[in-house]
Amino acid sequence: MKLDGAVVIVTGASSGIGAATARLASARGAKVVLAARRLDRIAELAGQLPNAFPVQTDLRDPDQIRRLVDSAVVRFGHVDVLVNNAGQGLHVPLEHVRLEDLRAVTELNFYAPLLAMQAVIPVMRKQGGGAIVNVSSMTSRMVLPGVGGYSATKSGLNMLSAVARRELAGDGIAVSTVYPSVTATEFHQSLAAGARVGGGWSGPPPHSAEKVAEAILALIESGDEETQLTQDWGGVPGRGSQADR
Numbered sequence: 001m002k003l004d005g006a007v008v009i010v011t012g013a014s015s016g017i018g019a020a021t022a023r024l025a026s027a028r029g030a031k032v033v034l035a036a037r038r039l040d041r042i043a044e045l046a047g048q049l050p051n052a053f054p055v056q057t058d059l060r061d062p063d064q065i066r067r068l069v070d071s072a073v074v075r076f077g078h079v080d081v082l083v084n085n086a087g088q089g090l091h092v093p094l095e096h097v098r099l100e101d102l103r104a105v106t107e108l109n110f111y112a113p114l115l116a117m118q119a120v121i122p123v124m125r126k127q128g129g130g131a132i133v134n135v136s137s138m139t140s141r142m143v144l145p146g147v148g149g150y151s152a153t154k155s156g157l158n159m160l161s162a163v164a165r166r167e168l169a170g171d172g173i174a175v176s177t178v179y180p181s182v183t184a185t186e187f188h189q190s191l192a193a194g195a196r197v198g199g200g201w202s203g204p205p206p207h208s209a210e211k212v213a214e215a216i217l218a219l220i221e222s223g224d225e226e227t228q229l230t231q232d233w234g235g236v237p238g239r240g241s242q243a244d245r
């Protein structure tokens, strides 16, 4: 998939990894459709990028997801790439997870990517192919106390992504999964509940949003199955398990 001229929908484009992905894709010639709830942020970003437009979207609402994809098709005539990036953490021990919080992050981290894939698949199939990148988390590749609710939603997403990859291969639609580790965004300030495990971060420097965005764009271009962004602990024994706090 070439990014130059491609129509790319980025969810969660109002901050962090999503905003960085939109900027980078635009710099490589993509037309970007920016989705998030905070219209002021995505409108401002769209104003800085050529061929970009914002669609205020609450991804917990299935109707708004369909409207997002419809808007992209109406504006640009096709959708080449979907980056399912929007997500929220839930960082409390399982004993204290409140059902309403888990339901909310499940709707965002698990249902919304599925519904967005369902909305773009017919469009991509009709045009002969496309690329989908689902943004997961390294927490789902380990067993990490304190983030079980969040990790479970991302583990579910991993399976959706892997199965979709196989189901859609015959249609020329490449489905990939990216696994970020700790990344310097607003993520840890906007958890549905809880706080970063262990309080302050004493590990290696967080990755930049741009580093994750580069990995997302590389997956779009290659169609590879996945990329894991592991933290560099400099060989400190026993510290790797903290990679995604």
Ligand SMILES: NC(=O)c1ccc[n+]([C@@H]2O[C@H](COP(=O)([O-])OP(=O)(O)OC[C@H]3O[C@@H](n4cnc5c(N)ncnc54)[C@H](OP(=O)(O)O)[C@@H]3O)[C@@H](O)[C@H]2O)c1
Binding pocket: 011, 012, 013, 014, 015, 016, 017, 018, 035, 036, 037, 038, 039, 041, 057, 058, 059, 060, 085, 086, 087, 088, 089, 108, 135, 136, 137, 138, 179, 180, 181, 182, 183, 184, 185, 186, 187, 188, 190, 244
């Ligand atoms: N940062 C990390 O350490 C880290 C590590 C591993 C994985 N990840 C994953 O990376 C992805 C991006 O996170 P980030 O680090 O860039 O965090 P972030 O800066 O907090 O960005 C989260 C984005 O999700 C959007 N969002 C939240 N709820 C939404 C809703 N109901 N409808 C639409 N959009 C919604 C937010 O936009 P609005 O609030 O404007 O709606 C925002 O644009 C997430 O899936 C996260 O799980 C992050």
